[in-house]
Amino acid sequence: MAKQSTKNIGMDVASPKEACEDINCPFHGSLKVRGRTFTGVVLSSKMHKTCIVEWERSYFLQKYERSEKRKSKVKAHNPPCINAEEGDLVKIAECRPLSKTKNFVIIEKVGREKLFTEKMEARQESKVKDKEKVEEKEEHPKEE
Numbered sequence: 001m002a003k004q005s006t007k008n009i010g011m012d013v014a015s016p017k018e019a020c021e022d023i024n025c026p027f028h029g030s031l032k033v034r035g036r037t038f039t040g041v042v043l044s045s046k047m048h049k050t051c052i053v054e055w056e057r058s059y060f061l062q063k064y065e066r067s068e069k070r071k072s073k074v075k076a077h078n079p080p081c082i083n084a085e086e087g088d089l090v091k092i093a094e095c096r097p098l099s100k101t102k103n104f105v106i107i108e109k110v111g112r113e114k115l116f117t118e119k120m121e122a123r124q125e126s127k128v129k130d131k132e133k134v135e136e137k138e139e140h141p142k143e144e
């Protein structure tokens with residue numbers, strides 16, 4: 001068996017151009033993928049070989065007969081041959097639990113999220129504003 005052969009993982013994705021030595025890589029290691037697949041944005045790739053991936057889904061409220069947007073966030077394994085970065089759109093697939101909170105692996109880089117840095121900054125700002133509001137309330141509790 002050739003050492004660096006790229007395996008067919010059984011899903012309709014383009015295999016990575018680079019090779020890697022990661023045992024938990026679905027293309028070059030012994031990891032098998034099965035179950036659900038999602039496409040999401042990488043929020044953070046700071047952890048060692050791990051990314052946080054988030055995507056939006058619509059949740060139907062029966063009482064109001066309308067849908068609202070909800071978000072799902074999971075940790076996913078980031079093999080060195082794919083090496084996804086923050087703001088990348090990636091396809092993830094379910095695999096065996098790789099650690100306590102990691103049950104997914106990135107299988108393909110689809111593209112870049114548009115205006116990712118702007119969106120993240122806006123999110124950060126709204127967090128700061130919420131904090132300021134809480135602090136204001138704590139400082140003047142009797143005025144309200």
Ligand SMILES: [Zn+2]
Binds near residue numbers: 021081
């Ligand atoms: Zn690999």
